[in-house]
Amino acid sequence: MVQNESTARYDQPKSGKTLNGGRKEGLLQVGVGRAIAHHGELLQGVFEGEDGRLHRGLVTLPLAARKSTVTFWPNGEGAIRCRPANRKKAARAAALTFNHLGYSKVGGDLTLESDIPVGHGYGSSTADVIAAIRAAAAAAGVILRRSTVCKLAVEAEEASDAIAYGDQVVLFAHREGLILEHFGGEYPPLLVVGFRIGRARPIATLRLPRARYDGQEIEQFRVLRGLTSHAVRQQDPRLIGRVATASARISQHHLAKPRFEAAVKLAEEHGACGIQVAHSGTLLGVLFDADERGVAARAAVLAETLGQAGFLGIMTFTVNVDGTLLQ
Amino acid sequence: MSGGDDFLTTYETPRLARLAPNLFAACFSLMKILPARFMLERAQAAGRLQPGGPVAETTSGTFGLALAMLAAVRGFDLTLVSAASLLDETLRRRLEHLGAKVHVIDDPEGSGAQSERLNRLKEILEDCPETFWPQQYDNPDNRLAYGRLAEWMTRTIGRVDCLVGCVGSGGSLCGTGSFLREVFPDLTIIAVDTHRSVLFGHAPGRRLLRGLGNSIMPLNLRHEMVDEIHWVGAFPAFASALRLHHDHALFMGPTSGAAALVAAWYARRYPDALIGVIMPDEGHRYQHTIYDDRWLAVLEGWPIVVPHEPDTLTQVEARGESEWTRLFWDRKALRTMLEAERGA
Numbered sequence: 001m002v003q004n005e006s007t008a009r010y011d012q013p014k015s016g017k018t019l020n021g022g023r024k025e026g027l028l029q030v031g032v033g034r035a036i037a038h039h040g041e042l043l044q045g046v047f048e049g050e051d052g053r054l055h056r057g058l059v060t061l062p063l064a065a066r067k068s069t070v071t072f073w074p075n076g077e078g079a080i081r082c083r084p085a086n087r088k089k090a091a092r093a094a095a096l097t098f099n100h101l102g103y104s105k106v107g108g109d110l111t112l113e114s115d116i117p118v119g120h121g122y123g124s125s126t127a128d129v130i131a132a133i134r135a136a137a138a139a140a141g142v143i144l145r146r147s148t149v150c151k152l153a154v155e156a157e158e159a160s161d162a163i164a165y166g167d168q169v170v171l172f173a174h175r176e177g178l179i180l181e182h183f184g185g186e187y188p189p190l191l192v193v194g195f196r197i198g199r200a201r202p203i204a205t206l207r208l209p210r211a212r213y214d215g216q217e218i219e220q221f222r223v224l225r226g227l228t229s230h231a232v233r234q235q236d237p238r239l240i241g242r243v244a245t246a247s248a249r250i251s252q253h254h255l256a257k258p259r260f261e262a263a264v265k266l267a268e269e270h271g272a273c274g275i276q277v278a279h280s281g282t283l284l285g286v287l288f289d290a291d292e293r294g295v296a297a298r299a300a301v302l303a304e305t306l307g308q309a310g311f312l313g314i315m316t317f318t319v320n321v322d323g324t325l326l327q
Numbered sequence: 328m329s330g331g332d333d334f335l336t337t338y339e340t341p342r343l344a345r346l347a348p349n350l351f352a353a354c355f356s357l358m359k360i361l362p363a364r365f366m367l368e369r370a371q372a373a374g375r376l377q378p379g380g381p382v383a384e385t386t387s388g389t390f391g392l393a394l395a396m397l398a399a400v401r402g403f404d405l406t407l408v409s410a411a412s413l414l415d416e417t418l419r420r421r422l423e424h425l426g427a428k429v430h431v432i433d434d435p436e437g438s439g440a441q442s443e444r445l446n447r448l449k450e451i452l453e454d455c456p457e458t459f460w461p462q463q464y465d466n467p468d469n470r471l472a473y474g475r476l477a478e479w480m481t482r483t484i485g486r487v488d489c490l491v492g493c494v495g496s497g498g499s500l501c502g503t504g505s506f507l508r509e510v511f512p513d514l515t516i517i518a519v520d521t522h523r524s525v526l527f528g529h530a531p532g533r534r535l536l537r538g539l540g541n542s543i544m545p546l547n548l549r550h551e552m553v554d555e556i557h558w559v560g561a562f563p564a565f566a567s568a569l570r571l572h573h574d575h576a577l578f579m580g581p582t583s584g585a586a587a588l589v590a591a592w593y594a595r596r597y598p599d600a601l602i603g604v605i606m607p608d609e610g611h612r613y614q615h616t617i618y619d620d621r622w623l624a625v626l627e628g629w630p631i632v633v634p635h636e637p638d639t640l641t642q643v644e645a646r647g648e649s650e651w652t653r654l655f656w657d658r659k660a661l662r663t664m665l666e667a668e669r670g671a
């Protein structure tokens with residue numbers, strides 16, 4: 001069995017086959033791919049690309065504690081079957097990946113195991129798709145570039161997120177699968193208390209209308225992008241918290257979360273850096289500086305307060321902290 | 328950012344000068360390119376300006392130069408209306424070399440001929456109704472253009488505790504300030520004006536320091552954003568510009584001198600605060616004035632010893648050209664401030 005995720009790297013096949021170099025009859029192995037969840041975004045909006053045009057883009061907040069594991073079992077020629085059967089996008093992603101690698105008419109079985117809740121903004125669907133792409137690549141004995149993984153993911157499901165980039169902070173055009181800006185570093189160390197707005201029902205992300213931002217918001221996004229760059233360079237959780245709160249505030253004008261201001265107030269009272277949301281989901285996260293003294297205790301107090309206030313799905317996790325480094 | 332005029336973006340991208348450990352200056356070659364380009368592009372996007380179409384503005388300063396540079400590169404048909412006392416020969420020639428039509432109105436008393444200039448502009452607009460008038464004083468796109476400067480500041484400085492800038496139209500200070508306040512609600516905003524400018528309540532009068540201040544009230548100035556107002560006379564502004572050049576080899580205009588004076592004082596006073604200061608243009612236009620010792624020597628009252636700190640006022644009050652004063656404005660509307668004074 002071959003694993004393919006960034007924790008386990010494998011050499012290219014010794015045969016020296018070139019990718020995309022005509023149709024392959026090469027033997028496929030059993031391949032496993034994994035992908036982590038996310039907890040919504042630190043930033044989402046529209047941003048100028050190098051072409052001078054505006055692109056929808058986001059900075060993902062990774063959630064390494066939840067993941068999707070996909071295994072591909074080759075089975076001659078034909079179709080790719082999927083278990084559970086309703087994950088058609090994952091099957092499609094695997095097929096696109098084989099096609100990209102030059103294999104035709106690959107048949108086999110794809111099994112998905114995931115502990116990511118569906119429909120709240122944890123990126124369950126994208127995690128399945130990216131794990132499936134990695135599983136297909138592993139089956140072919142190759143590792144794909146992250147940019148290729150993202151492009152295939154967007155092709156398979158119309159929109160993706162940047163979890164393929166792991167610990168690297170990128171501004172990602174999620175509907176095009178392009179990097180708008182690579183911030184050149186890891187996430188600042190964060191401790192996050194995540195939760196959901198009570199009673200909110202799951203959301204099918206792609207069916208949401210796209211936000212139409214006004215001129216003021218579009219120019220404000222530049223400033224948030226600049227501050228993200230500084231925060232990553234300086235590894236400053238306080239500044240990334242400012243970015244997230246401002247982005248969440250703008251999001252309130254488009255997909256308002258009930259009790260948002262109450263949550264902001266709680267965050268402030270507990271000495272947090274800021275608050276982030278899933279821009280197309282029901283999640284909120286209070287961001288703490290993971291390196292600050294006494295932070296675990298303050299986060300625990302906040303988690304309890306949130307529970308008493310009726311917020312659901314409370315989950316504390318870390319981002320880029322020694323012991324739970326993203327790979 | 329398209330076409331062959333990308334080099335103009337370097338004019339609107341400031342260079343960083345760290346004047347003190349906690350003081351970051353955004354030094355522009357010509358800041359006004361930023362709002363001028365933004366306004367022209369928004370007008371084009373909204374269909375109010377056609378490619379190669381007519382543009383007219385009344386200006387005597389750097390905004391006219393910025394428009395003329397953009398018009399030259401992008402092929403707009405630009406008319407500028409100015410007054411004889413405000414437009415020096417060098418600038419007029421430069422504008423004309425850039426292809427702008429320049430209407431100069433005589434004003435023997437040196438009044439600036441504000442209303443005559445506006446009347447002439449209105450005639451131009453009536454003769455040719457498809458003319459686009461950028462209206463930098465009142466057009467909200469002027470402020471909106473400064474998202475780019477606020478981005479530059481967050482990228483280079485990160486957290487900003489205090490923003491210092493001159494006020495002419497109010498676009499740069501209030502635009503940049505509003506974007507920064509979204510992420511730093513406690514940001515202190517310090518406006519720099521000069522005596523006998525109406526912006527913060529002085530009666531209009533003759534001003535020796537040009538480029539900041541105004542004799543009419545622009546909508547782009549949002550008084551209720553301003554924490555503190557400084558009135559810097561022409562002489563401390565000139566002296567500060569000369570000192571920037573002498574001490575830092577920064578060759579900037581006199582309004583940059585005024586802003587730097589105030590910002591450096593604030594930086595000394597609050598060593599833990601991070602301060603961003605906007606410096607709008609370079610010294611080239613002032614070679615024959617503030618950078619010419621003979622020009623300075625005939626000014627009555629020059630030279631001066633630059634004050635170490637401003638006089639703190641308790642009410643709006645104009646002083647002489649060698650003085651530097653300040654007043655806590657406390658984010659009030661202009662009317663609120665003036666009514667409170669009348670009541671007091």
Ligand SMILES: Cc1ncc(COP(=O)(O)O)c(C=O)c1O
Pocket residue numbers: 359388389390493494495496497498499500538539580582583607608
């Ligand atoms: C040299 C110079 N400094 C400062 C300013 C003031 O900037 P604003 O109009 O954005 O208030 C101007 C405006 O024309 C200027 O030309």
